[in-house]
């Protein structure tokens with residue numbers, strides 16, 4: 001960079017975060033975006049809400065005392081989709097939508113005749129991104145309008161804005177090749193010039209620092225000619241050689257970037273961001289970053305526990321002399337935690353003291369940064385409060401309940417090993433008479449505004465328990481009648497009583513706390529309120545038996561019991577960090593085991609235990625995977641291993657590429673596995689076959705994430721594809737996932753078509769063509 005900019009540019013900063021949430025403290029963005037989709041507000045009104053959220057975010061960070069503020073972390077739907085727009089990489093099928101905002105939403109959600117992008121998990125979090133599609137004809141071109149506007153509005157307020165973009169390596173590594181294109185990473189040399197052009201633009205706009213996110217550098221994604229350390233060195237050597245550019249911070253998170261840090265150290269980038277919660281300072285010390293600003297993420301950006309400030313300060317001190325300059329940060333964007341503890345009046349007082357949401361984390365970052373500069377006595381009160389809170393956490397009796405610990409320690413492998421699958425199949429076939437290609441759904445039916453209002457009314461005391469129960473029973477009765485009308489074979493109760501498939505259970509288990517307003521974005525406009533698993537987990541009472549037996553009393557067809565599995569309960573909660581996840585999983589597994597046994601005793605013949613997050617918790621480094629899969633599979637099997645041969649155990653998986661965990665899916669030893677496949681065209685069945693999976697399987701034939709209703713022809717085609725991979729006597733017919741986000745009209749039409757497709761496929765199986 002030229003000398004005249006170098007001395008006018010602030011060369012360093014001391015306190016920041018890699019990014020922040022954008023859904024709004026009271027989910028303003030969710031409501032505005034959904035109103036825009038429904039045609040209730042126009043683009044101007046939507047943009048007004050968005051601008052308000054961005055302004056509020058900047059003010060919060062300035063108020064916290066930060067001297068560098070991330071911008072462009074706002075998004076109407078997803079930051080990967082924003083990057084597809086930035087790089088001109090939207091799929092050609094959305095080009096026909098003229099308006100840029102509508103084109104953007106078409107890529108995200110699909111329209112009546114445009115299929116949306118595939119959605120999958122963002123690393124090991126419960127956030128989902130839209131997978132960019134790179135075809136042979138993808139011609140990248142820079143479209144910097146969004147980032148330019150967000151920079152301009154920040155600089156106009158005098159905010160020290162640090163625009164954030166996803167880096168080229170991460171973008172391509174997370175993309176998918178379509179239309180016979182080569183591996184996306186092979187296009188890296190096409191992207192580097194676009195990022196160089198962007199750097200020039202931002203420099204001219206008056207930006208001093210840019211943050212380029214490369215979380216993929218903490219994974220094992222690269223291979224062969226795409227070794228991640230080599231790529232990082234090559235790409236960032238090229239970008240740091242650009243004349244007249246802002247200073248570059250390459251930001252990693254979610255793990256230890258290990259040898260990739262040294263590779264970055266050999267380039268001329270000015271800053272490197274590291275996650276010191278998932279990674280360690282040792283790696284930074286040996287990386288040769290003595291002329292760089294190291295942005296040290298010592299405050300956990302994705303869990304909710306208050307930071308041990310003494311320990312964090314020690315980690316920072318250990319970097320002294322090994323880095324050029326030091327800034328304090330969270331380990332990753334606070335996208336993954338709620339906004340603030342303020343207003344959480346119902347939280348147990350002790351627990352309240354153990355926690356830090358985003359706003360409280362900003363204060364921790366600021367306190368550490370000041371302690372680093374001015375000494376610890378300057379921040380004595382903050383440090384004292386941190387120590388006091390941690391002390392009460394360690395001594396709380398709810399963290400060690402001996403009965404549950406003894407029960408878990410006494411389990412034997414026989415407790416989680418069922419009879420051979422073939423023997424179970426015979427017993428189950430004898431117990432129920434299902435047609436070939438049985439049809440079913442995954443559990444939830446539309447969670448209508450009326451259902452949610454009823455729950456809100458119960459919370460506010462406007463209606464009592466009895467009125468609420470009656471109201472939900474009416475829903476169940478309607479869902480049962482709907483399924484009978486449409487002609488499904490295995491029915492569900494529809495889950496109207498569940499605010500969320502994890503929170504619902506957490507609210508009934510001991511060892512958990514729920515928040516009042518702790519919303520976190522899951523994808524697009526959809527949010528979750530992850531419960532806080534703080535202590536030993538036990539199940540004081542049955543949680544689902546009454547609802548399921550009520551549903552069964554209304555029909556002669558079998559009704560599936562519906563539970564959430566232990567891995568998913570952990571993945572979608574904020575989990576205690578004072579013991580191995582495997583131990584916590586075992587406790588949750590015992591609670592679910594008691595519930596499966598309770599359902600069986602109540603006469604429920606089929607029980608589904610959902611594990612959609614099995615893939616999500618898979619460690620990012622291959623070396624850690626076997627140990628994880630071992631405890632995850634064991635936890636599922638503890639949950640389901642206490643029932644008789646004739647009781648059919650289903651499981652359900654979604655939201656992921658399952659290639660890496662196929663062996664574990666087989667090892668779950670479920671009788672029937674329903675699995676997302678509609679957006680990825682049955683690729684999963686070939687994977688299952690190559691892993692020797694021999695149980696029954698229901699690959700989804702209806703993409704429930706899109707408002708599009710699939711036709712009978714489309715679903716029949718999917719079933720033919722499935723039948724080419726799996727024999728008819730092992731195949732089920734079902735949607736990709738639960739129907740809670742869809743409307744009643746869509747569901748009735750789609751399920752009518754699904755049953756018709758199943759009937760056609762049955763005819764073809766009975767009398768094969770040719």
Ligand SMILES: Nc1nc2c(c(=O)[nH]1)N[C@@H](CNc1ccc(C(=O)N[C@@H](CCC(=O)N[C@@H](CCC(=O)N[C@@H](CCC(=O)O)C(=O)O)C(=O)O)C(=O)O)cc1)CN2
Nearest residue numbers: 126449452453455456499500501502522525526527528572
């Ligand atoms: N935890 C979790 N993670 C998951 C999934 C999941 O189901 N759960 N599914 C996958 C995809 N993620 C999803 C995440 C959320 C939703 C979803 O539908 N969320 C709802 C909120 C669900 C909820 O907690 N509902 C509560 C609270 C509802 C609410 O907002 N009530 C209003 C009042 C009612 C109204 O007027 O609408 C309020 O409190 O202000 C309830 O039903 O009780 C939403 O964003 O709209 C769907 C999929 C992967 N990860």
Ligand code: MET
Nearest residue numbers: 442443444610612737738
């Ligand atoms: C995210 S997986 C969802 C499974 C759940 N049983 C449902 O149907 O909603």
Ligand SMILES: [Zn+2]
Nearest residue numbers: 612654737738
């Ligand atoms: Zn699902």
